[in-house]
């Protein structure tokens with residue numbers, strides 16, 4: 037067995053990385069996969085999430101704290117990959133943290149959660165630079181942006197979604213909507229597919245989990261489009277000048 041490794045990366049805090057990791061993990065467990073969540077964030081949100089589970093009803097996936105591995109995280113991921121079908125890596129929100137960089141080296145897929153605001157779009161260029169850099173050494177790496185904490189009523193969100201066409205890294209559907217039930221899932225140490233299996237949010241996470249595997253199987257690796265994206269960007273900036 038060699039696990040498919042999915043890293044959830046975004047330098048900005050509070051965008052929903054841990055929420056996405058835990059709920060996507062829950063959807064994969066429900067689908068019958070053997071799943072590990074690696075908490076690579078020293079803040080330990082995924083670990084404390086699982087610790088909130090009531091006695092006798094543990095969080096459905098295994099959760100392991102590996103933040104202390106730092107730059108060596110990828111070697112530990114390689115070892116753990118033998119025992120699981122899918123590994124999700126939850127990473128810290130710091131630009132210079134070693135864990136996201138190390139995790140991406142061993143990953144099949146980078147999932148970049150982003151809130152639909154201009155400020156989030158701007159700060160996501162730093163994350164894109166990291167993904168592009170690691171794609172030079174991990175030539176199979178694929179990546180998608182995931183809109184997180186989506187509020188469909190926000191006009192600005194729709195404008196940002198349009199601007200994403202120039203970002204280069206494509207988006208994945210469905211986005212994660214802003215929902216209280218996802219905060220409650222954390223408080224109860226569970227995931228939305230267990231807590232409210234018939235809800236729209238649970239179905240969205242099942243669809244998201246399935247689409248991630250589809251994109252891993254079918255997408256063009258990031259290395260294949262870096263030059264194209266950067267050339268188009270340069271052309272556009274010269275056009276403005």
Ligand SMILES: Nc1ncnc2c1ncn2[C@@H]1O[C@H](COP(=O)(O)OP(=O)(O)O)[C@@H](O)[C@H]1O
Nearest residue numbers: 049050051052053054055185213214215218219
């Ligand atoms: N889709 C969502 N709907 C409602 N609340 C959310 C959603 N995603 C995240 N949150 C809340 O926002 C806060 C930060 O989320 P978290 O997953 O810890 O983000 P990150 O790991 O990127 O820092 C938490 O309180 C969490 O419950």
Ligand SMILES: [Mg+2]
Nearest residue numbers: 053054077081
């Ligand atoms: Mg987190």
